[in-house]
Amino acid sequence: MSELLSAEQLRDLVRTRQPMRDLLLAGGDYRGVDLSRGRFERVNARGAQFDQASVTGSVWDSCQLDGASFANCEATGLMLTDCSLDAARFAEVRLTGGHWLRCHGDAVDWSNAHLQSLSIVNGIFRAPRLSGARLAQCQWSDCSVEDLNATHAQWRQVRMTQCRLASISLVKSELDQCAFDQSTLTDADFTATTAISTSFYRCQGERLRFAQATLNKAIFSEARFTAADFTGARLDMANLSGADFPQGVFSGASLRYALCRGLCALQASFVSADLLGTDFHAASLDGCDWRDANREAIRPEDSERLAAERWLPML
Numbered sequence: 001m002s003e004l005l006s007a008e009q010l011r012d013l014v015r016t017r018q019p020m021r022d023l024l025l026a027g028g029d030y031r032g033v034d035l036s037r038g039r040f041e042r043v044n045a046r047g048a049q050f051d052q053a054s055v056t057g058s059v060w061d062s063c064q065l066d067g068a069s070f071a072n073c074e075a076t077g078l079m080l081t082d083c084s085l086d087a088a089r090f091a092e093v094r095l096t097g098g099h100w101l102r103c104h105g106d107a108v109d110w111s112n113a114h115l116q117s118l119s120i121v122n123g124i125f126r127a128p129r130l131s132g133a134r135l136a137q138c139q140w141s142d143c144s145v146e147d148l149n150a151t152h153a154q155w156r157q158v159r160m161t162q163c164r165l166a167s168i169s170l171v172k173s174e175l176d177q178c179a180f181d182q183s184t185l186t187d188a189d190f191t192a193t194t195a196i197s198t199s200f201y202r203c204q205g206e207r208l209r210f211a212q213a214t215l216n217k218a219i220f221s222e223a224r225f226t227a228a229d230f231t232g233a234r235l236d237m238a239n240l241s242g243a244d245f246p247q248g249v250f251s252g253a254s255l256r257y258a259l260c261r262g263l264c265a266l267q268a269s270f271v272s273a274d275l276l277g278t279d280f281h282a283a284s285l286d287g288c289d290w291r292d293a294n295r296e297a298i299r300p301e302d303s304e305r306l307a308a309e310r311w312l313p314m315l
Contacts, residue, residue, distance in 0.1 A: 007033050014038040026064075036074075066105070 005013075005023060007030050013020050014035055025045040030053060037057040047067040054074040059081075066086040070093055078098040085105030096116045104124040112132040119139045127147040135153070140160040146167055153173040163183040170188075175195040185205035192212045199219040211231040215238055224244040231249050236256040240263050248268040257277040267287040276297040 004028055007031075010035075 003024060005025060005028065007028070010023075010025065010028075010030055011033050013023075014033075017037070019039040019041055020043065021041045023040070023043045023045075025043055025048045027047045028045075029049045031049050031051045033050070033053045035050070035058050036054045038055075039059045039061075040063055041061045043060070043063040045068050046064050048065075049069050050073060051069050051071045052073065053070070055070065055078050056074050056076040057078075059079040060083055062082045063080075064084050065080075065088050066084050067088065069089040071089055071091045073090075073093050075090075075093050075098070076096045078095060080098075080100040080103050082101070083103045085103055085108050087107045087109070088105055089109045090113050091109050092112045093110075094114045094116070095118050098118050100118070100120045100123060102122045103120070105128075106126045107129065108125055109129045110133045111129045113130075113134075115133065115135045115138050117137045119141070120143055121139075121141045123140070123143040125143065125145050125148075128145065130148065130150040130153060133150070133153065134155075135158045136156045138158045140158075140163055142162050143160070144164045145160075146165075148165070148168040150173060151169055151171045153170055153175075155173065155178050156176045157178065158175070159179045159181075160183060161179060161181045163180070165180070165183055165188060166186045168185070168188050170190050170193050172192045173190075173194070175193060175198050177197045178195065179199040179201070180203055181199055181201040183203050185203060185208060187207045188205060189209045190213050191209050193210075194214040195218055196214070197217045197219075198215070200223050201219050201221055203220075203223040203225070205224070205228070206226040208225050208228045210233050211229050213230075213233045215230075215233055216236045218235065218238045220238065220240045220243045222242040225248065226246060228245050229249045230253045232252045233250075234254045235250075235258050236254055237258060238255070239259045241259050241261040242263070243260075244264040245268060246264070246266050248265050250265075250273050251269050251271040252273065253270075254274040255278045256274055257279075259279050260283055261279055261281040263280065263283040263285075265283070265285055265288065268285070269289045270293045271289050272292040273294075274297075275294055277299050278297075279299045281299075281301055
């Protein structure tokens with residue numbers, strides 16, 4: 001369809017419950033229109049206004065939504081597949097449920113939105129806006145996210161697994177039972193973040209900052225971080241087993257009762273670190289700086305177990 005649809009025409013089409021294909025909605029004003037359970041395919045809705053509309057249960061496939069605004073929409077179960085979202089606006093939207101597959105966009109605006117149980121798969125997002133947004137039980141899988149500024153964020157049970165995360169900031173955020181498992185992180189800043197029981201299992205990364213962060217019971221097992229800074233961080237009861245943190249900085253950090261079995265931290269700094277009950281069984285710690293750290297409080301090594309683990313049969 002080559003002519004721009006009016007709000008009334010679009011409303012009438014939605015009521016037919018038939019798939020709407022190749023529509024021209026670019027720049028149109030559809031604020032407050034009920035689009036719930038509508039199916040849109042190959043629709044050009046660039047710059048369209050859908051503010052305060054209902055898009056609950058609607059499906060958008062291969063649509064152009066660049067610059068479109070969905071501010072203050074009702075958006076339960078919103079489904080997007082292969083859509084372009086450059087500068088799309090979802091500010092103050094409550095996105096509950098829904099599945100977004102292979103969508104991409106620069107500067108997507110989720111500011112002050114509430115994202116609950118939303119699944120985003122194979123997405124590519126550059127400079128997304130999440131300031132003031134609340135995320136709960138969301139799943140980001142195999143996504144590429146760059147230049148994310150989510151300082152002071154509140155995330156609960158959010159999973160960003162097998163993702164590529166570059167230049168992201170979660171400074172002074174609150175992360176509760178979140179996971180970044182098997183993701184690659186570059187220039188990631190978690191300074192002063194509170195991340196209780198958060199998992200970085202098998203992550204790869206460089207230039208990571210966790211200074212002054214609270215990471216109690218966090219999981220870093222089998223992660224590999226180069227140039228990781230944990231200065232003044234709290235890692236009490238954290239799991240760093242099998243991790244590789246060459247030249248890591250743990251100066252002034254608390255690793256009370258942390259599990260660091262098999263940790264490789266060659267030439268790391270533990271200056272003034274609190275190591276009460278820390279388990280460094282079979283760890284590789286050559287060249288580390290232990291000045292003013294309470295090394296005598298480290299959990300004693302089990303020499304018999306270590307010998308058994310390293311035993312090889314004679315040929």
